Amino acid sequence: MGRLPDTYRNRKIESRTPYVMQSRVDAINSQQLVTFPSGSFLYEGINKVFEVHRMIPRVFEVDANGDIVSDLGEWGLAFVNARIRDTARDQEMTKQATPLAILTLGSEERTWEWPEPYHLDKSEGFVVTFDVINLGRVFDTPDIPLLRVALAFEGFLLDFKEA
Numbered sequence: 001m002g003r004l005p006d007t008y009r010n011r012k013i014e015s016r017t018p019y020v021m022q023s024r025v026d027a028i029n030s031q032q033l034v035t036f037p038s039g040s041f042l043y044e045g046i047n048k049v050f051e052v053h054r055m056i057p058r059v060f061e062v063d064a065n066g067d068i069v070s071d072l073g074e075w076g077l078a079f080v081n082a083r084i085r086d087t088a089r090d091q092e093m094t095k096q097a098t099p100l101a102i103l104t105l106g107s108e109e110r111t112w113e114w115p116e117p118y119h120l121d122k123s124e125g126f127v128v129t130f131d132v133i134n135l136g137r138v139f140d141t142p143d144i145p146l147l148r149v150a151l152a153f154e155g156f157l158l159d160f161k162e163a
Helices: 073-077
Strands: 012-028 051-064 068-071 080-086 112-120 124-132 145-159
Touching: 012 051, 012 124, 051 080, 073 080, 124 145
Parallel strands: none
Antiparallel strands: 012 145, 051 068, 051 112, 051 145, 080 124
């Protein structure tokens, strides 16, 4: 299977199906401890394991109607500090609130790539909270935009070969 492992917990992996767990939440300037909706990143698969390869963060400026005005790109990721916790392992994945721009690669893709797949079994997942840094001095307009922070955990569902 190339660079990917061909077994998981001594079970032979027969195939991988692409899978994404994503959510989004809107926040205002300087808002602290914003939490994605409960269960947003809770994997509820049946008889499959979610093999996570990357986290994809995006920050958008949205208008009062909730319509996207612009993708703030790498620049926007610098103004959102995230805390990520693996609930099943009771493990912090960031020591403190960390700018999303630090977690992501410098490529156009802007992803947090993990060198080894991270596995979630049924009812395991992540809780993600974030803070928005004060944008008042950044924008030339007195109207501070509403931000939409979107996260996606991307990877594969594993199908196992029956013994």
